[in-house]
Amino acid sequence: MKTTSKSLGLVILGVGLFVVGCAKKQLPMWQSIKNPEVTTQLKSFVAEKEAQANAATNKMPGEFKRFFSAAERGDWLAVSNGFENFRKRAHDFDHSGPNDDRLQGAPWQAVKEVWGGLCAFSECDEKYCAAFGDDVIASIPPGSIYFGGTDPGRFVVTAMQKSHVNGDPFYGLTQNALADGTYLDYVRGMYGDKIYIPTGEDLEKCYDDYLADVQRRSQQHQLKPGEDFKMVDGKPQISGQVAVMEINGLLCKIIFDQNTNREFFVEESFPLDWMYPYLEPHGLIFKINRQPLSELSDEVVRRDHDYWTNYLTPMIGNWLNDDTPVSDAAAFADKVFRRHDFSGFTGDPRFVQNAYAHKTFSKERSSIAGLYAWRAQHPADAAEKKRMNDAADFAFRQAWALCPYSPEAVFRYVNFLLEQKRISDALLVAETAAQMPSMQGQDGEQIRDLVENLKKFQKAK
Secondary structure (H helix, E strand, O other): OOOEEEEEOOEEEEEOOOOOOOOOOOOEHHHHOOOHHHHHHHHHHHHHHHHHHHHOOOOOOHHHHHHHHHHHHOEHHHHHHHHHHHHOOOOOOOOOOOOOOOOOOHHHHHHHHHHHHHHHHHHOOHHHHHHHHHHHHHHOOOOOEEEEOOHHHHHHHHHHOOEOOOOEOOEEEOHHHOOOHHHHHHHHHHHOOOOOOOOHHHHHHHHHHHHHHHHHHHHOOOOOOOOEEEEEOOEEEEEOHHHHHHHHHHHHHHHHHHOOOOOEEEEOOOOOHHHHHHEEEEOOEEEEOOOOOOOOOHHHHHHHHHHHHHHHHHHHOOOOOOOOOHHHHHHHHHHHHHOOOOOOOOOOHHHHOOHHHHHHHHHHHHHHHHHHHHHHHOOOOHHHHHHHHHHHHHHHHHHHHHOOOOHHHHHHHHHHHHHOOOHHHHHHHHHHHHOOOOOOHHHHHHHHHHHHHHHHHHHHO
């Protein structure tokens, strides 16, 4: 699922899921990973997932056996090619051919998780991939429930856990797949005797509740951007990313409400409206508090500010602070990310040159900035609004500096700047992103359209 954009009042809102495509290149994985502890962990992860797949079926399909065998050897080319063949037939991927019913259920989920975990380590710099997984895992108390949304948030964390199958040290799910009944069966098989997992009846009720709600909002002209709803022969019909994530969100709420003795954490993919009042920054991810928060305390905001400032310094240097103007961030992006001029650069060139790494951390910071921006739109008073706007601006600048061509970071920051009536800064962010070499295809077209819309908007003012 890719980032989408829709025209909205001021200009364009672009929010979506971060998914990295993994190149089909020859990579002797076990030989290329330098940290033997990481290699040991990944081999253990592959073995656990293969055992889980075997236990879930009377006869493992030959294709699955060959896939797991390649994964055991660390043969990334065979793993990647095998998965590419699967996705051309799988229910949960877009393709033109018939669906293969074998590609669902526990064996298929295990295959996807192995592919996702190995894909991350094939594309991401090992140092940053392992750091992401280890730091998320270390931040979550044992026995908690964790929702991992993006590819890194789900697959890297799953691969680096001591035992995903046993929920050790915590129970890992992805909010993106809850509306798939076969996925619910899969996680119920792992965790159903320890935590509450929604039933088929829960899923049906969430679908019906959403259908009733979206039909009502359609009549009141209150559909969300990208929410695809229509009446066909007198019957309501929904489709698309937004609708699926709305149902996923309802199922997340059931899990949250039913497991009152557990702590909850989430790595955001697509924002879920009900969560925002409960969220607070928690390192790279969010904690979901048991009760809604009237505000984010100064201590929470300061801790988040300091955490990310320290976290980013080895990656991009220590030049970005509260007073750094957008123009300085744009100049940095042009010099370091576009021209790869590292003179005077105190960060890590390996980080800048690895797309998977800087996209991953930019996405996490952009999500936290989005929470601050939401809080600024729902303040108790003017002072609270300013405090949250300041926190959002700083976090958005960090997210954009981490990946100046990220459509999500760009669109979210541009919309925030427009709300602050900072049209020139918004245009500078969009124009800088449009000049990045990687701005090709649909993403590039969206960014260029954004630039043109902003120019027209600025001229009209």
